[in-house]
Amino acid sequence: MSTPLASWHPQAAQRLQQFVSAVTDPSHSAYVEPSDRIATFDNDGTLWCEKPLYIQLAFVVERVKALAAEHPQWPHEEPFSAVLSGDLKRLQQLRMPEDVLTLVAATHAGMTQAEFQADVVTFFDHARHPRWQRPYTALVYQPMVELVQFLQQHQFTVYLCSAGGLDFMRVISARAYGIPPEHVVGSSIQKKYRPDGTFERTAELVKPINDQAGKPVLIERHIGKRPILAGGNSDGDIAMLDYVTQRSGASLALLLHHDDAEREYAYDAGAEAALTLAKERPWQVVSMRSDFLTIFPE
Amino acid sequence: MSTPLASWHPQAAQRLQQFVSAVTDPSHSAYVEPSDRIATFDNDGTLWCEKPLYIQLAFVVERVKALAAEHPQWPHEEPFSAVLSGDLKRLQQLRMPEDVLTLVAATHAGMTQAEFQADVVTFFDHARHPRWQRPYTALVYQPMVELVQFLQQHQFTVYLCSAGGLDFMRVISARAYGIPPEHVVGSSIQKKYRPDGTFERTAELVKPINDQAGKPVLIERHIGKRPILAGGNSDGDIAMLDYVTQRSGASLALLLHHDDAEREYAYDAGAEAALTLAKERPWQVVSMRSDFLTIFPE
Numbered sequence: 001m002s003t004p005l006a007s008w009h010p011q012a013a014q015r016l017q018q019f020v021s022a023v024t025d026p027s028h029s030a031y032v033e034p035s036d037r038i039a040t041f042d043n044d045g046t047l048w049c050e051k052p053l054y055i056q057l058a059f060v061v062e063r064v065k066a067l068a069a070e071h072p073q074w075p076h077e078e079p080f081s082a083v084l085s086g087d088l089k090r091l092q093q094l095r096m097p098e099d100v101l102t103l104v105a106a107t108h109a110g111m112t113q114a115e116f117q118a119d120v121v122t123f124f125d126h127a128r129h130p131r132w133q134r135p136y137t138a139l140v141y142q143p144m145v146e147l148v149q150f151l152q153q154h155q156f157t158v159y160l161c162s163a164g165g166l167d168f169m170r171v172i173s174a175r176a177y178g179i180p181p182e183h184v185v186g187s188s189i190q191k192k193y194r195p196d197g198t199f200e201r202t203a204e205l206v207k208p209i210n211d212q213a214g215k216p217v218l219i220e221r222h223i224g225k226r227p228i229l230a231g232g233n234s235d236g237d238i239a240m241l242d243y244v245t246q247r248s249g250a251s252l253a254l255l256l257h258h259d260d261a262e263r264e265y266a267y268d269a270g271a272e273a274a275l276t277l278a279k280e281r282p283w284q285v286v287s288m289r290s291d292f293l294t295i296f297p298e
Numbered sequence: 299m300s301t302p303l304a305s306w307h308p309q310a311a312q313r314l315q316q317f318v319s320a321v322t323d324p325s326h327s328a329y330v331e332p333s334d335r336i337a338t339f340d341n342d343g344t345l346w347c348e349k350p351l352y353i354q355l356a357f358v359v360e361r362v363k364a365l366a367a368e369h370p371q372w373p374h375e376e377p378f379s380a381v382l383s384g385d386l387k388r389l390q391q392l393r394m395p396e397d398v399l400t401l402v403a404a405t406h407a408g409m410t411q412a413e414f415q416a417d418v419v420t421f422f423d424h425a426r427h428p429r430w431q432r433p434y435t436a437l438v439y440q441p442m443v444e445l446v447q448f449l450q451q452h453q454f455t456v457y458l459c460s461a462g463g464l465d466f467m468r469v470i471s472a473r474a475y476g477i478p479p480e481h482v483v484g485s486s487i488q489k490k491y492r493p494d495g496t497f498e499r500t501a502e503l504v505k506p507i508n509d510q511a512g513k514p515v516l517i518e519r520h521i522g523k524r525p526i527l528a529g530g531n532s533d534g535d536i537a538m539l540d541y542v543t544q545r546s547g548a549s550l551a552l553l554l555h556h557d558d559a560e561r562e563y564a565y566d567a568g569a570e571a572a573l574t575l576a577k578e579r580p581w582q583v584v585s586m587r588s589d590f591l592t593i594f595p596e
Contacts, residue, residue: 035478113518157480170522180333181522182455188519193511193537197544199518206505206519213491220411220497221486221504222520224468224479239491246495 004150007143012291015284016147019252023228024154030250032228034155039229040185040219040240041148043162043169046233046256047177049139051265052130053091056164059123060103061091067107079103096270097163097187097211097236104165105189109203113167113191116201120171134296137176143292144231144256148177151229159227161219162186163211163236185222186210215240231256231286235273245282253283260289302448305441310589313582314445317550321526322452328548330526332453337527338483338517338538339446341460341467344531344554345475347437349563350428351389354462357421358401359389365405377401394568395461395485395509395534402463403487407501411465411489414499418469432594435474441590442529442554446475449527457525459517460484461509461534483520484508513538529554529584533571543580551581558587 005013022030023037044050053061064074064083074080079099082090094100108116129139148158160179162169166186173179187210191199208214216239219227230237230244233256241253255278258267268275278285288295303311320328321335342348351359362372362381372378377397380388392398406414427437446456458477460467464484471477485508489497506512514537517525528535528542531554539551553576556565566573576583586593 166519166522182520184522190505191515191518193514193518193541195537195540197514197524197541199515207488216491216495217489217497220489220491221464222480224464224482226495239493242493243491243495 004153005143005146007146007292007294009291009293012286016150016252019229019250020150020154023250032250036225036228037151037154037156038159038223038225038227039148039151039156039231040159040161040215040227040244041144041230042215042232042234042237042240043160043186044164045258046231046237047140047144047148047160048136049129049141049264051267052088054096054100054164055136056104056168057091057094057096057100058127058136059120059168060100060107062123063107063119064103080106097209101165101187101189101205101209104168105201105203105205108201109189111201113199113201116167117171120168124172132296137172139296140176141288141292142294142297145177145297147231148179152178156229157183159219159223160184160186161210161215161230161240163209163215165189166210185215185218187214211236213239216243219243228252230254232274233258234271236270238274238277241274241281241283251282253281254286255283256286257288259287260292260295263292263295264288302451303441303444305444305590305592307589307591310584314448314550317527317548318448318452321548330548334523334526335449335452335454336457336521336523336525337446337449337454337529338457338459338513338525338542339442339528340513340530340532340535340538341458341484342462343556344529344535345438345442345446345458346434347427347439347562349565350386352394352398352462353434353437354402354466355389355392355394355398356425356434357418357466358398358405360421361405361417362401378404395507399463399485399487399503399507402466403499403501403503406499407487409499411497411499414465415469418466422470430594435470437594438474439586439590440592440595443475443595445529446477450476454527456481457517457521458482458484459508459513459528459538461507461513463487464508483513483516485512509534511537514541517541526550528552530572531556532569534568536572536575539572539579539581549580551579552584553581554584555586557585558590558593561590561593562586 022028023032061083079094166188170181170184173184188206190202190204210218226247227244229252230240231254245251245253320326321330377392464486468479468482471482486504488500488502508516524545525542527550528538529552543549543551
């Protein structure tokens with residue numbers, strides 16, 4: 001086996017290892033039982049690239065275009081109008097995650113769950129990122145994938161906790177991160193069970209959306225335990241990071257900072273409040289430029 | 299270690315063992331990978347006693363009485379009026395699980411989640427079943443507890459899938475069945491996350507209620523995989539049992555029949571449709587009188 005956390009700068013790797021050593025050492029005051037070693041990671045911008053567009057938005061753009069002929073009102077109605085304009089600026093100004101969830105709900109309602117999953121599979125098979133021309137599943141952050149594996153090797157149960165769609169993520173979470181479907185927490189839509197054993201997707205969102213204060217709410221609903229480690233990258237993750245570091249006992253909150261324009265993207269937009277709070281909170285800011293030796297898998 | 303399934307009649311135990319042997323034998327055509335060995339069990343009447351009242355109804359009765367002085371309209375309003383009457387017949391005629399969920403939602407709204415859990419702990423510490431004068435956690439079905447353990451020993455992930463309250467069950471699921479909080483699927487209420495890291499309970503139910511067609515819907519939402527084994531005892535479990543046996547590949551659906559008036563209770567009420575369907579469905583009916591050597595733990 002290769003060195004764990006090999007894609008992290010040694011100093012950053014050491015900080016992570018120290019935390020894991022402490023919580024897994026029965027003689028250490030910070031020890032945590034395996035059943036309580038829960039870690040939750042935001043997905044977009046934390047485990048994989050979210051620029052120039054959320055990957056789920058790239059997915060739904062194709063479907064909006066395909067269905068546009070049947071919906072003559074869409075060119076006059078947001079967020080459909082922005083999608084049909086093909087204008088990257090307008091797409092980037094959509095409200096996230098609300099607008100992408102609205103788009104997915106509207107464009108996939110009436111489909112069965114199996115049809116939706118097949119659509120997602122096709123997307124990942126064919127779509128390529130505009131800058132690197134790689135499949136989107138090859139744009140996961142290698143250091144974060146190593147961290148997920150490192151935690152799992154130390155009897156952590158690692159959950160995805162994404163504002164994006166539960167069903168979208170579940171199609172690739174095992175392949176991309178080694179996180180099985182039952183460990184994905186995300187925004188989702190109501191489904192109807194049909195007597196033939198299939199599920200029909202509706203356009204109604206399950207409340208709450210898994211963003212901001214919704215993250216701890218859905219973590220509590222899904223897991224029923226407070227995580228001891230969480231990772232995020234945006235203002236949508238503030239509540240989740242606070243929830244973790246407010247526990248009594250050891251905790252680790254990681255805030256990924258996108259500060260590497262050369263190898264990925266440099267942006268604080270959408271993370272301004274989190275980056276400001278990080279100065280007074282017991283969170284560790286991870287600099288992608290300094291702490292990541294590599295960004296993407298080979 | 300004692301014999302697995304020791305509290306089952308040997309023939310019934312053998313049928314269960316044959317299924318588990320087949321799905322765990324890599325050379326068998328029915329083999330199922332450990333990651334897909336999902337089992338879901340209804341709770342009330344399937345894993346523990348639900349007579350004369352749902353245990354969660356017994357729990358909420360105390361609280362309705364305690365709060366009645368603050369709610370002068372309750373004596374004129376169902377389901378509160380039935381509870382305050384103290385009339386067992388009227389209590390037994392409440393619509394389940396809707397009415398108990400309404401009662402819990404109404405009587406615990408505004409509490410924090412921690413306060414609610416403390417209330418549940420107190421209930422289980424002090425309440426006794428009217429017939430046996432035992433704590434309710436001692437009224438689990440010993441053969442079913444053995445089955446849960448037997449499955450877990452064979453790398454099944456076992457979930458509770460109860461129409462009753464998620465938060466009520468989670469307090470005792472690990473102690474009663476060895477099922478951890480994250481493997482409980484149930485009906486629940488919306489909560490608000492507070493900046494101090496606590497959750498405030500509201501009176502709004504999460505949709506759908508985890509009953510009838512809601513069971514496959516919440517299994518799909520929570521787990522994202524179709525179980526290969528399920529157990530139930532009432533009409534509310536029909537959709538879950540169908541969902542399991544409609545999968546391609548091996549499956550096992552158990553329908554518990556309450557036919558033992560002497561050692562427990564004998565009733566078909568609420569299970570009429572399930573018992574009729576069982577004659578044409580590939581389900582196994584478990585007779586509590588014939589298949590259970592013992593009912594409750596010593």
